[in-house]
Amino acid sequence: MRVKPLTLLAAVCAILGLVAASTPSQASILFDDFTGATMENGVLKSVIDYGPATATGGHSLSVGTLDDKALHLGDGGGSIYITAKLPETVSLANVGDFVEMSFDFWTSGHERGNRCLRYGFFQGAADDADAVGYFLSGYNQADSPGADMNSRLNVDDDVGTNHFYTSNRPPKSTGDIGSGLVLDDESNPATFRVERISADVMRISGVHGPRDLGSYDHDITGTSAIEIDEIWFGIYDRDTNFTIDNLTVIPEPATLALLGLGGLGMIIRRRR
Numbered sequence: 001m002r003v004k005p006l007t008l009l010a011a012v013c014a015i016l017g018l019v020a021a022s023t024p025s026q027a028s029i030l031f032d033d034f035t036g037a038t039m040e041n042g043v044l045k046s047v048i049d050y051g052p053a054t055a056t057g058g059h060s061l062s063v064g065t066l067d068d069k070a071l072h073l074g075d076g077g078g079s080i081y082i083t084a085k086l087p088e089t090v091s092l093a094n095v096g097d098f099v100e101m102s103f104d105f106w107t108s109g110h111e112r113g114n115r116c117l118r119y120g121f122f123q124g125a126a127d128d129a130d131a132v133g134y135f136l137s138g139y140n141q142a143d144s145p146g147a148d149m150n151s152r153l154n155v156d157d158d159v160g161t162n163h164f165y166t167s168n169r170p171p172k173s174t175g176d177i178g179s180g181l182v183l184d185d186e187s188n189p190a191t192f193r194v195e196r197i198s199a200d201v202m203r204i205s206g207v208h209g210p211r212d213l214g215s216y217d218h219d220i221t222g223t224s225a226i227e228i229d230e231i232w233f234g235i236y237d238r239d240t241n242f243t244i245d246n247l248t249v250i251p252e253p254a255t256l257a258l259l260g261l262g263g264l265g266m267i268i269r270r271r272r
Helices: 005-020 253-270
Strands: 030-032 038-040 043-045 054-056 059-065 071-076 079-091 098-109 117-123 132-138 151-156 173-178 188-196 201-208 211-219 227-235 240-251
Touching: 038 059, 043 059, 054 059, 059 079, 071 079, 071 227, 079 240, 098 117, 117 188, 117 240, 132 188, 132 201, 132 227, 151 201, 151 211, 173 211, 227 240
Parallel strands: none
Antiparallel strands: 030 240, 038 043, 054 079, 059 071, 071 240, 079 227, 098 188, 098 240, 117 132, 117 227, 132 151, 151 173, 188 201, 201 211
């Protein structure tokens, strides 16, 4: 049976509407403004659960809320990180697949403390040392004589070592983006994105406050993260505060668009 032109046009419009509704602003798998979040046994319970925190060096507060409207790490020396399970796993198995987080953040504390913020996407494991993923190590202080001031886009594909937490210069650091990310205790935007751009390459990119981080292309290995199911936030070895609000995670809209085109094919087949 032939498909009537008007029927086909209506189907195409419906599919285009579906694809449009799958744009990053509308297709998030997570949005959390932390309003009404609560703490239970060291876990911050909001849209998803954050923690419990892993910390060393005398943090008096590991993770909590700030006026019940934000995720807050800090108020102590040493290192701290938390992991949070995403509502669903995002696959980066196919070219065009990507996952992206965006949020507002504030930093304050030690004069060199703002240089050690970290955040990224991970493929979780029973032991965090075995988790692999992609993250930013953000160094916000412009001048600190004798210190390594570079911010970096990082890849951790080393099973058995937690580079996110254990080093201020992760051995797997890649994609130097330079120094000088000075930020005061005021609202700043951040975006962090991981996209499979070919069968062999994963691209990491983002924005940190006023700084465009550019991008780094990672050659995929047998242990590179492909199934993203966690987000991590942390501070390395400084008396620093790191507050996150309006967290959004967007998965692979390219795949959603393909689903829409597949639906168009099903409509056409049914009417033949």
